[in-house]
Amino acid sequence: MRPILALLLLLLAAMAPSAAQAETGYDLWLRYQPLPEQRRAELRDEARYLVAQGSSDRLKVAAQELVRGMSGLQSGQLAVATSVDAPGAIVLGTPESSALVASLNLPLATLGTEGFLIRSVTMNGQRATVIAANRDVGLLYGVFALLKRAQLGESLRNLDISDRPKLQLRVLNHWDNLDRHVERGYAGQSIWDWQKLPGYKDPRYTDYARANASIGINGTVLTNVNANADVLRPEYIQKVKALAEVFRPYGIKVYLTARFSAPIEIGGMKTADPLDPAVAAWWKAKIDEIYAVIPDFGGFLVKANSEGQPGPNDYKRSHADGANMFADALRPHGGVVMWRAFVYAAENPDDRHKQAYTEFEPLDGKFRDNVLVQVKNGAIDFQPREPFHPLFGAMPKTPLMMEFQITKEYLGFATHLAYLGTMWEEVLQADTFRPRKGATVAKILEKPVDKGAVTGIAGVANIGSDVNWSGSQFDQANWYAYGRFAWDPEAKAEPIARDWARMTWGNDPAVVDPIVSMMMRSREAVVDYMTPLGLTHLMATGHHYGPGPWVADLARPEWNPVYYHKADANGIGFDRTASGSNGLGQYAPPLVRQWGDRKKVPEELLLWFHHVPWEHRTKSGRSVWDELVVRYDRGVDEVKRMQAQWDALRGKIDARRWEEVRDYLAIQHDEAKWWRDASIAYFQSVSKRPLPVGHAAPPHDLEHYKAIRTPYAPGSGE
Structure with a gap:
């Protein structure tokens, strides 16, 4: 047992947050700016010095973070000691690493490997705060939890906090290519500079790991789901090793995307058939090679037989055949396969909403126990609003992991303020009624299908090389919220938004309250000016930037917006009831009854499940046509209200960040009007109906509007 040496204070001198750097947005929610003087004095009394016992790298970074954070918040260096001999100690350790912690006989048994306990105690007659865990990664999470409490200006006295994650795998999916282009990325280049790796480890990688650890993310898939086999070559494995070395002390494992055809492309084989013994042997050897270099490698994410990607169907094999081949090779190393269920085919005439369910539900129970089927939150593709995916609850023998999209491919890119916490709460709290009422999506994700089976969640990252990481200040909130929901899928969007706002913009209620109000209304505003009443996938071709409800000339029917809205002279909407595609039939009977009834279906999903006449009366008493126009205008007006709220914060927020948000809101308002005007112009040309009075x-x-072209919008392509 060795204490963390006071020498680490010298290392921290250059790490203290500076006001100039923090206010670019680089420091995210870890700004650690000095608290008001009265609170600083109280904090100095509660957190005078640190006693950290142990020698692991993870314990070291936990201690470093605690000193860094408390020193910034107190505006004075947190001392480091080897024993508790005065009030105000923070004791950090596991029962194995610390005799002090072991002597307390704390109730850690139920906290697993990643949980933590924070408790106010008396040691040697002195008041102290202990952060304890069974493993050192729990200490890291406990440190960030204590620092969050301190950042929020809350007392550190009389604490008795215990917490553990409800999901085991909490990963980011980077859609980053080896040339540093990020597919669906709106924050600059990929942060992974493969050309300079492994020789140069950018300090930004460490800050990335810190940010992720602060919200409990414990895995990162480094490469695009549209995979490149080159990342499996020996020279790239060495580059991945370098990143793994940076991330390991922060409790983060690295994963890669596996190109299904890699045995052909880099292995010189003539087939990638998963049932061919030679192919299975090639993958086993490759996986053994990776683990020899990166012993804690997490495993693979695979996109197969989707949007042109190769897969087992090419050889008349099932998704289970393909996934199980990888799973068998990964099993001896403790690795997992995350197999995406995002599949649809141009040659399949069935409703795209139905295709993933149709293909995967019959395979329930046929996947190895180290396979997680990764299912998007909705059955189409990360739209501003979708009903939850019907696979949730329909595969009780198969671990399913949620896939959210943090990057806003369909919600205005980086320049539109759209807080996605409300979307994710809506999906996670949705009742699947499988096997009974109360079986929410969150509960399905949390409950292992068998004892010891893996649980997980994934989020498509919005991170890039921009100084503010995410392309805009407010998009940082979606990264933060994803981590919080990954830790606890039953969390609530509003408290998460409030915590983020307080840590990012300051604790002044006059600032926080309007910001949280903007955030909580923002996603609904986007739905209103883009896809009201259950419309979906109306975005322009390829880059998905701007409106294109008229597009009807693309090679695949399900790529065309007209496929989804089916507007004609008589009405609008996609009939997914039994009289139409019967996509609704993939849900549980109570939902079929509710959503199948035009009078009972939530109006937010009306046109998702029903084709209705233009004169169909909505709950407001207005016709569907008039209601659409009203909602388009409501969305634009909401952005205008957000602009007014933000303008009122001038002088209460640092100028650089305030001006950036002001400019982005102006862009959002212009583009919301574009969406409104183009959509109304098109649907009016189809419906031949007059605008309601006052609009x-x-x-x-x-x-x-049809003539507008934006061929260089970011984020598309590979």
Whole structure:
């Protein structure tokens, strides 16, 4: 047992947050800015010095973070000691690493390997705070929990806090290519500079790991799901090793995407058939090679037989055949396979909403126990609003992991304020009624299908090389919220938004309250000006930037917006009831009854499940046509209200960040009007109906909006 030496204070001198750097947004929610003087004095009394016992790298970074954070918040260095001999000690350790912690006989048995306990205790007659865990990664999470409490200006006295994650795998999916282009990325280049790795480990990698650890993320898939086999070559494995070395002290494992056809592309084989013994042997050898270099490698994420990607169907094999081949090779090393269920095919005439369920539900129970089927939150593709995916609850013998998209591919990219916490809460709290009422999506994710089976969640990252990491200040909130929901899928969006706002913008209620109000209304505003009443996938081709509800000429029917809205002279919407595609039939009977009834279906999903006449009366008493126009205008007006709220914060927020948000809100308002005008112009051309009284006509004709081209919008392509 060795204490963390006071020498680490010298290392921290250059790490203290500076106001100039923090206010670019680089420091995210870990700004550690000095608290008001009265609170600083109280904090100095509660956190005078640190006693950290142990020698692991993870314990060291936990101690470093605690000193860094408390020193910034107190505006004075937190001391480091080897024993408790005065009030105000923070004691950090596990029963194995610390005799002090072991002597307390704390109730740690139920906290698992990643949980932590924070408790106010008396040691040697002195008041102290202990952060304890069964493993050192729990200490790291406990440190960040204590620092969050301190950042929020809350007391550190009389604490008795215990927490543990409800999901085991909490991973980011980076859609980053080896050339540093990020597919669906709106924050610059990939942060992984493969050309300089492994020789140069950018300090940004450490800050990335710190940020992820602070919200409990414990895995990162480094490469795009549209995979490149080159990352499996020996020289790239060495580069991945370098990143793994940076992330390991922060409790983060690295994963890679596996190109299914890699045995052909880099292995010189003539087939990638998963049931071919030679192919299985090639993958086993490759996986053994990776683990020899990276012993704690997490495993593979695989996109197969989707949007042109190779897969087992190419050889008339099932998804289970393909996934199990990888799983068998990974099992001896403790690795997992995350197999995406995002599949649909141009040659399949069935409703795209149905295709993943149709293909995967019959395979329930046929996957190895180290396979997780990764299912998007909805059955189409990360739309502003979708009903939850029907696979949740329908595969009780198969571990399913949620896939959220943090990057806003369909919600205005980085320039539109859209807090996604409300979307994720809506999905996670949805009742699947499988096997009974109360079986929410969150509860399905949390409950292992068998004792010891893996649980997990994934989020498509919005991180890039921009100085603020995510392309905008407010998009940081979605990264933060994802981590919080990954830790606890039953969390609530509003408290998460409030915590983020207080740590990011300060604790002044005059600042926090309007910011949280903006955030909580923002996603609904986007739904209103883009896809109201259950419309979906109306975005322009390829890059998904701007409106394109008229698009009907793409090679695959399900790529065309007209496929989804089916607007004609008689009405609008996709009939997914028994009289239409019967996509609704993939849900549990109580939902079929509710959503199948035009009078009972939530209006937010009306046009998702029903094709209704233009004169169909909504709950407001207005026709569907009038209600659409009202909601388009409501969305634009909401952005205008957000602008006014933000303008009122001038002078209460540092100028650089305030001006950036102001400018982005102006862009959002212009583009919301574009969405509103183009959509109304198109649907009016189809419906031939007059605008409701008091709602202005679009300033241009439909051909004007059809002629708009934005071929260089970011984030598309590979």
